[in-house]
Amino acid sequence: MDTTIIKDKFRLLFGDKFYMYTSPGRINLIGEHTDYNGGYVFPGAIDKGIYAAIYPNATQQVRAFSLDYNEQSVFETTEKDLPSQPWARYIFGVVREIKKRGFEISGFDTVFAGDVPLGAGMSSSAALESTFAYALNDIFSLNMDKLTLAYIGQATEHNYCGVKCGIMDQFASVFGKKNSLVRLNCATMEYEYFPFNPQGYKLVLTDTCVKHELASSAYNRRRESCERVCEVIKSRHQEVKFLSDATMSMLQEVKNHVSDEDYLRALYVIGEKQRVLDVCKALENNDYETVGKCMYATHKGMSKEYEVSCSELDFLNDVAKDCGVSGSRVMGGGFGGCTINLVKEELYDNFIATARNKFSEKFGKEPKVYDVVISDGSRKLE
Numbered sequence: 198m199d200t201t202i203i204k205d206k207f208r209l210l211f212g213d214k215f216y217m218y219t220s221p222g223r224i225n226l227i228g229e230h231t232d233y234n235g236g237y238v239f240p241g242a243i244d245k246g247i248y249a250a251i252y253p254n255a256t257q258q259v260r261a262f263s264l265d266y267n268e269q270s271v272f273e274t275t276e277k278d279l280p281s282q283p284w285a286r287y288i289f290g291v292v293r294e295i296k297k298r299g300f301e302i303s304g305f306d307t308v309f310a311g312d313v314p315l316g317a318g319m320s321s322s323a324a325l326e327s328t329f330a331y332a333l334n335d336i337f338s339l340n341m342d343k344l345t346l347a348y349i350g351q352a353t354e355h356n357y358c359g360v361k362c363g364i365m366d367q368f369a370s371v372f373g374k375k376n377s378l379v380r381l382n383c384a385t386m387e388y389e390y391f392p393f394n395p396q397g398y399k400l401v402l403t404d405t406c407v408k409h410e411l412a413s414s415a416y417n418r419r420r421e422s423c424e425r426v427c428e429v430i431k432s433r434h435q436e437v438k439f440l441s442d443a444t445m446s447m448l449q450e451v452k453n454h455v456s457d458e459d460y461l462r463a464l465y466v467i468g469e470k471q472r473v474l475d476v477c478k479a480l481e482n483n484d485y486e487t488v489g490k491c492m493y494a495t496h497k498g499m500s501k502e503y504e505v506s507c508s509e510l511d512f513l514n515d516v517a518k519d520c521g522v523s524g525s526r527v528m529g530g531g532f533g534g535c536t537i538n539l540v541k542e543e544l545y546d547n548f549i550a551t552a553r554n555k556f557s558e559k560f561g562k563e564p565k566v567y568d569v570v571i572s573d574g575s576r577k578l579e
C-alpha cells in the first residue's frame with residue numbers, strides 16, 4: 198500500500214515527526230474454530246494490512262485519525278473514556294490492555310489506513326490491534342514478547358469489542374513470515390513454520406461481500422456450545438482439557454447428555470482436528486490434492502455441522518467443485534466473507550470467470566477476487 202497519504206495527513210494534523218508501523222491480515226489454510234478449543238490452526242499473514250504513522254505527544258490523550266472512515270477520535274487512556282467510534286475501540290483496548298499489564302505509557306497521535314477488505318474474514322481487526330500493540334511496545338520500549346502482543350490484541354476483542362475470539366488472528370498477524378504458513382497448537386502455543394509454495398497451484402480468495410450483523414453473537418454462541426460439551430466430556434475423562442483433546446468415541450458416549458445442536462458443533466470441531474493433521478502430512482508429501490479434499494470436508498462441516506456458512510458461500514463452494522478446483526472452503530469465522538480456494542494454475546482463469554458470472558447471475562453482484570501472497574508479520578517500516 199502507498200503510505201504517502203497517511204504521512205501527508207499526519208504532517209497536516211500533528212507535525213513532521215512520526216514512525217511508521219504495519220501489521221497484516223491473515224488467511225487460514227485449515228483449522229477453523231479450533232483455536233478456542235485448544236486445537237491446531239494453520240494460518241499465514243498476507244500482503245494486505247493496516248499502516249499507521251504514530252508519535253508520542255507527551256499528554257495523556259490519544260488523538261487518532263482513521264483515513265478510511267475520515268474521522269478523528271480523541272480519548273484519554275482511563276477506563277471510563279471508551280470512545281464511541283467502533284474503530285477507535287480497538288486502539289483504546291490495546292492501550293488499556295497494555296496498562297493493565299502494569300506499563301505506563303503516555304498519549305500519542307496517529308493516522309492510519311488499511312487495505313484489508315473489511316468483513317471479508319481476513320482479520321482487519323487483528324491487523325489493527327497488532328499494529329498498535331507492536332508500535333507502542335517499540336516506541337515506549339516495553340520489551341513485551343511477541344506472544345504477549347498477540348494476547349493484548351485478543352484481550353482487546355474480548356473486553357472492548359464483544360468477540361470472544363481465539364488467538365489465531367492476532368498470532369498470525371504478529372508472527373507471520375514471508376512464504377510460510379505457521380501451524381500453531383493452541384493448547385500449548387507451540388508453533389512451527391511450513392514453507393508454502395505449492396508448485397502448479399494458486400491460492401485465491403473469492404469474497405461474497407456478505408457481512409452478517411449478528412456474526413459476533415453467533416460466534417460467541419458457537420464457543421459456548423463447545424464449552425458445554427467439553428464440560429460434559431471432562432466430567433468423565435479427566436485427561437480432556439479442551440474439546441479438541443476429545444475423541445469421536447468420547448463424543449458418542451455423551452451424545453444423549455448434550456443438545457443436538459451442541460453435539461453437531463462438537464462433531465465438527467473434533468473432525469477438524471484430524472483434518473489439520475491430515476493436511477500437514479499431505480503437505481510433507483507435496484500432495485495438494487489431499488490438502489484440497491480436506492478443505493472441501495471442512496467446508497461441509499462448517500456448513501452443515503458448525504453452521505457458520507451462508508447461501509453465497511455454499512454457492513461459491515459448489516462453483517469451485519464444478520470447475521474442478523482442488524480445494525475450497527469458507528475461511529475464518531464465517532457468516533459471510535470469503536472462500537479460500539486451492540486451484541491448479543491451468544484452471545484458474547476459467548474458475549474466476551465462472552465464479553464471477555454465476556455469482557452475479559444469482560446474487561446480482563460480482564464476488565471480489567484476491568490472490569493470496571504470504572507475507573511478513575508486524576513490523577516497523579523505514
Ligand code: GLA
Nearest residue numbers: 229230362363364365529530
Ligand atoms: C475468527 C476468530 C479466530 C478464529 C476464527 C475461526 O477469525 O477471530 O480466533 O476462531 O474466527 O477459525
